[in-house]
Amino acid sequence: METVLAITSIMFFPAGISLILGGMLYEWADRKLVARFQNRIGPRWFQPLADTIKLISKEEIQPLGVNRALFFGLPVVALAGALTAALYVPIFGLQPAHSFPGDLIVTLYLLSLLTMCTGLAGWNSDSRFSIVGATRTLTQLFAYEAPFLLALLGPAMAADSWQISKIVAYTETHWMIVLQPVGFVIALIGLMGKLELPPFDAPEAETEIVAGALTEYSGRGLALFHIGKSVEMVVGVTLVTAFYLGGLGNPLIFLAKTLGLLLVMAFLQSVLVRLRIDQTVGMWWRAGAILALLQILALIVLK
Amino acid sequence: MIATPNLINKVVSGITTWARVNSPWIIHFNSGSCNGCDIEILATLTPYYDIERFGIKLKGSPRHADVLICTGPVTRQARSRLLRIYEQMPEPKFVVAVGSCGISGGTFAGCYNIVGHIDEVLPVDAYIPGCPPRPEAIIDGVVKLLTHLKNGTRPEPIKPQLGEQA
Numbered sequence: 372m373e374t375v376l377a378i379t380s381i382m383f384f385p386a387g388i389s390l391i392l393g394g395m396l397y398e399w400a401d402r403k404l405v406a407r408f409q410n411r412i413g414p415r416w417f418q419p420l421a422d423t424i425k426l427i428s429k430e431e432i433q434p435l436g437v438n439r440a441l442f443f444g445l446p447v448v449a450l451a452g453a454l455t456a457a458l459y460v461p462i463f464g465l466q467p468a469h470s471f472p473g474d475l476i477v478t479l480y481l482l483s484l485l486t487m488c489t490g491l492a493g494w495n496s497d498s499r500f501s502i503v504g505a506t507r508t509l510t511q512l513f514a515y516e517a518p519f520l521l522a523l524l525g526p527a528m529a530a531d532s533w534q535i536s537k538i539v540a541y542t543e544t545h546w547m548i549v550l551q552p553v554g555f556v557i558a559l560i561g562l563m564g565k566l567e568l569p570p571f572d573a574p575e576a577e578t579e580i581v582a583g584a585l586t587e588y589s590g591r592g593l594a595l596f597h598i599g600k601s602v603e604m605v606v607g608v609t610l611v612t613a614f615y616l617g618g619l620g621n622p623l624i625f626l627a628k629t630l631g632l633l634l635v636m637a638f639l640q641s642v643l644v645r646l647r648i649d650q651t652v653g654m655w656w657r658a659g660a661i662l663a664l665l666q667i668l669a670l671i672v673l674k
Numbered sequence: 675m676i677a678t679p680n681l682i683n684k685v686v687s688g689i690t691t692w693a694r695v696n697s698p699w700i701i702h703f704n705s706g707s708c709n710g711c712d713i714e715i716l717a718t719l720t721p722y723y724d725i726e727r728f729g730i731k732l733k734g735s736p737r738h739a740d741v742l743i744c745t746g747p748v749t750r751q752a753r754s755r756l757l758r759i760y761e762q763m764p765e766p767k768f769v770v771a772v773g774s775c776g777i778s779g780g781t782f783a784g785c786y787n788i789v790g791h792i793d794e795v796l797p798v799d800a801y802i803p804g805c806p807p808r809p810e811a812i813i814d815g816v817v818k819l820l821t822h823l824k825n826g827t828r829p830e831p832i833k834p835q836l837g838e839q840a
Binding site: 402406409410411412413414415417418420421422423424425428429430431432500577578581582585586587588589590593 | 689690692693694696697699721724726727729732733734735737738740762764765766
């Protein structure tokens with residue numbers, strides 16, 4: 372029975388197929404919102420699904436001079452990392468499927484796996500554009516990762532636990548967005564950096580470096596990276612909502628909250644322009660990290 | 675009842691065709707045109723015409739694209755680059771020639787530096803005439819290509835002549 376449950380939780384719910392479909396819906400919502408902000412009609416609701424099926428059915432080209440195992444393995448590892456992270460997060464406002472003390476750190480590292488894989492894929496692709504993209508991806512990772520981690524540590528310290536389910540139980544009665552507004556802003560912007568949305572889309576800047584680290588990927592590999600990114604979007608939005616916007620509560624209300632967060636993110640995407648990579652790093656270390664550290668300090672002193 | 679492989683094939687090809695028709699990602703290449711058609715293509719991509727409604731997206735990398743949108747006659751210098759970009763695209767791929775020059779060489783026909791029109795170099799699937807064609811005409815041409823795809827009647831491509839250096 373236990374095994375069946377474990378397999379179900381990995382393959383179908385909450386991770387696996389339902390999460391992939393959920394990720395596509397979130398991606399569509401994001402694209403549609405950006406389109407509405409730009410006064411367009413925007414894509415139809417099945418657009419991410421059609422994109423994915425088309426990519427999977429396309430030819431997959433292996434460029435000359437790449438390591439074959441890495442080239443085909445990295446997209447799988449990236450998607451697996453994002454899907455595994457979902458097991459410890461209250462997806463769709465339901466209790467996490469698995470939980471143990473310290474799973475917050477595991478989740479954050481699993482979420483970084485996608486970025487690492489993208490960087491490695493770019494380096495492995497043996498093309499100048501993908502190498503520049505990979506360098507930027509990894510540079511940016513070092514910029515936002517620490518402030519994002521510190522911003523999510525705020526609620527964890529307030530709740531006196533590093534276990535997501537306990538933190539979420541604590542935030543249900545304490546709205547962290549009111550108690551730690553600085554942390555919320557840093558977590559939200561850090562999430563946008565993690566997802567490489569504008570203004571942090573320098574790693575895949577179309578106008579400069581074609582498509583960044585994934586320039587040489589076609590077909591299935593590209594589709595897996597795309598799915599991984601939308602899954603990461605669901606997991607990240609869920610994490611920030613559960614930590615800062617009043618815990619889980621009713622799944623429907625939780626979904627409305629995540630959509631509200633997505634609306635804010637789409638708004639920021641439409642109004643902000645791309646930062647240069649040095650501006651991104653400078654902003655995170657000069658402002659983001661120091662503010663997050665100050666908040667942690669305040670928490671320690673006031674506690 | 676056991677589904678026959680034939681039926682499975684039919685369903686799978688139906689789904690992939692549906693996906694392909696609803697998500698054509700394009701890449702744009704200028705092989706020697708006067709930029710008139712390129713400006714019209716960029717105008718087509720603006721929010722005013724909003725072709726993301728049809729799932730059309732402009733991609734920077736030929737590895738990601740399905741449809742190669744070419745403008746202009748093929749100059750001697752652009753020929754090898756055009757071929758290289760075409761060969762970098764994964765199958766199945768389609769080519770749309772935009773503008774009079776792409777179709778016949780237009781005003782550049784017979785110039786000393788011109789190889790010829792686009793279908794002397796690549797198999798073209800759809801032609802969009804005009805000098806330059808309006809954005810509506812470009813959208814119409816792409817939709818016609820997609821209709822052909824949907825019905826499974828890919829327009830008969832003209833065979834490329836890759837061997838000879840013109």
